[in-house]
Amino acid sequence: MSTPVLDVRHLAVQIPVADGVLHAVRDVSLTVAPGETLCVVGESGCGKSLTSLAVMGLLPSTARRTAERMSFAGEDLLTITPSRLRALRGNRMAMIFQEPMTSLNPAWTIGDQLTEPFLRHGKGSRRQAVDRAVQLLERVGIAAAGRRLVQYPHELSGGLRQRVMIAMALMCGPDLILADEPTTALDVTIQAEILHLLAELQREMGMGLLLVTHDLGIVARVAHRVAVMYAGEVVESGPTVTVFNDPRHPYTRGLIDCIPIPARSRPGVPLGTIPGLVPNLVGGIEGCAFRERCAFATAPCTRTVPVSHGGDGHAWRCVLPEGVPSLLENPA
């Protein structure tokens, strides 16, 4: 196996808040190989976005980040100098944010914003930057790309803006893209197109893709591997097919069961749900964070739950010896 483009071991992020310390990310280990898509999935507040921000070094200034190891293509991100990190960011690692409406600067033209990172990282002349911008805009499916360069973000629709964001992320030919809910603000038909595009470009350029989402539907369709996060921890990870076919953590099962499926879910037949609320992470948690919402919780769940391993890299943080059955009345 080739060396991973991103390797994170035991990442923790703590944020001091009014009534204590918020343990937003508690113990997260991730690797992304070149050409691989890793999806980090979980509900809002589970720490998935903070994980990607921590990798980029973009955490809020009050947050404290600790990790045993955090390296990007062999380069240690824990001891990296700010100037070296800036040289990597937007160049070899790029980020796509959720809100295409607010992550483009309304005062600059599309062309300015596309060429800026290319020029800043000294990738070539302005001429070359414009050429590459046009080429990439066409590649992401924007017609009349040359004309778009002089337009401002407000002249484009949400779907087009997200395409511009993707083109911008690709300008410097990155090794790793971190995409935080890149399609949540978009319509379903456009979502499918954008994901197609991302997957295709990734194959073509051999980039690693870390995709953060709350939608297991997206995960199932695009991820090679998946990491399910709950309350700041990765509770289950492994190859997508394995995790979906044989989920070992009740939370993963719950997330799968709550998705409505056309022509299978029927009116009157309730969807699976996960009762209760996400626990408060201020002050830290003992034992399995999910046990209060879990139908299978037993006494050992109150102690620290060790990580169990299956074949092919499947790992889960649960004491249950067998897989978790679907709680739906009519499992498919």
Place this chain on the structure above:
Amino acid sequence: MSDATLPKPTAPALQKKRGRILGNPGLVVAALVLGLITLMAVFAPLIAPHDPYVQVLDDRLIPPAFVDAEMSDPRYLLGTDNLGRDYLSRLIYGARISLLIGLLTVLVSGVIGTTLGVAAGYFGGRVDTVVSFLITTRLSLPVVMVALAVVAVAGGSLRVVVLVLGLLLWDRFAVVMRSATMQLRNLEYVAAARSVGCSTPRILLGEILPNLVSALVVVASYEMAQAILLEAALSFLGLGVQPPLPSWGLMVAEAKEVMLFDPWVILLPGLAICILVLAINMLGDGIRDATAPEGRS
């Protein structure tokens, strides 16, 4: 992170609010100072050691003890002015004038400005065009000049000063309330209130206004400070409150003739104005911070 919410809401929320008030030393100090000045103003007849109007011509310009211990007189804690009136008593009564003018002016200008601003923001269209024109017109008038002209024509008195300032200082209320209302108008809870059958006044008073309060408090505090300063300025120029009323601005004016020999005469009322204005501004800022809805940064 918003979904990691506390399941038991009420008690911690109250604690948090209390914590936000007590955790803001500026707010606490400002509230104490302002409370003290207000008490002083309300109970002036009980507190003041002398009648502020009685002139004892033998006791003119007696310095307070901390300026000149030998010349000072224990009967006059802060000395006397050049007509032999007790300075402490005049300062205490002066607080009444300043607070009265500040509050009444803000009341007048706040009602005018808020009504215009909320109407413009909520109804938009023609109403907005008219109000915007009024605001622009008002902004093109230099406050001090107009105030001077009006007072010069109508004669200076407390009532005239309040009316003039009240009719001049509503613009900031209108501008702030207009833009804040425009944002609120498009929120879904306003649409929900309309769908529920709320009348327009009910929406304005029940849904819009409560959410404008923190902005209102900030503007009001700023305008109150502004009004107090303007009153002092007008009185200093002899066009505001008329003697022998003990306005702080007037006291500064009366003191300027002797200021080279007895600087404390001008320093004390000046300091009083400064402290009052500072306290009002700090209180406004503090209240804004403490009353912002939870979860809003």
Place this chain on the structure above:
Amino acid sequence: MSGEARPILELRNVVKRYSVGRGLFARKRALMAVGGVSLAVQRRQVLGLVGESGCGKSTLAKMVLGLEVPTEGEVLIDGRPIASLGRLERARLVQPVFQDPYSSLNPRKTVASIVGLPLSVHGEGSAAERQGRVEEMLRLVGLAPRHAAAYPSQLSGGQRQRVAIARALILKPQLLICDEPTSALDVSVQAQILNLLMDLQSRLGLTCLFISHNLAVVQMLATRVAVMYLGRVVEEGPTAEVMVHAQHPYSRGLLASVLTPDPSLGLPETGLGSVFPDPLDPPPGCAFHPRCPLAFDRCGVEAPLLLAHRGNARAACHAAERQAMAAA
């Protein structure tokens, strides 16, 4: 009495045009947000309204709520034109649940006063009675009595949406308008809200217009589905029929783009492209033809009518018509 068959909601050729200023000197242009929609919702039925953002579905909802006035056509609720209803009367007939539970609740009010507002506006019952009904309503939507004293900021997104549902139902309206009630929520919370709405629908016999961009969500509740594209209904019919045998290529595209958690499937080919047309300058003929994989010359010239080609569903599509004719 013919009242039995009378639909609770009826839209008769409803049109909404906005005039849009484009810059300081350009002439204002007409934006056709809704271009002639006729629909009916029978008692105890749920009509699912599906389409992408900008297709006019939210404008339609606002007109049903009386928040916008149609440029042409009529909105009838329980047989009465909405324009003729007073605001209190209208409120008793229709109530909304909006998309964003973070902006649909007044942050300065407690849950009890938000849910109780409709009762006090309509002057129903004494304060004690109102409190009782609020508590009952909160229980019905799955909130604990202690939540009554909470402020919206102390609740999670799902709890807030429950409050919004309680507020909408407390007047026992004839018609509930749900405008994307789950699209601002996590999938796990979405499931809870959908289950709640399903449960309330069967228990209270709600009549509902349910708007969403996700067909998979709509089909959980809807008895009938209407698909909108650029201000027009392009397909309408019983849910099962539309879900299984969608006739309009746009409905099929929407269905295909639902991402189910099945890792063996990979990303769907919708065949739609993603170029949403400029609503200020809609394509001639069938507005969908530039994106349509089945488009032929007639589509660029003549706008198709909403007709029944097969079964009980109607579709506005020349290709579907041709297919149906070939099959016959």
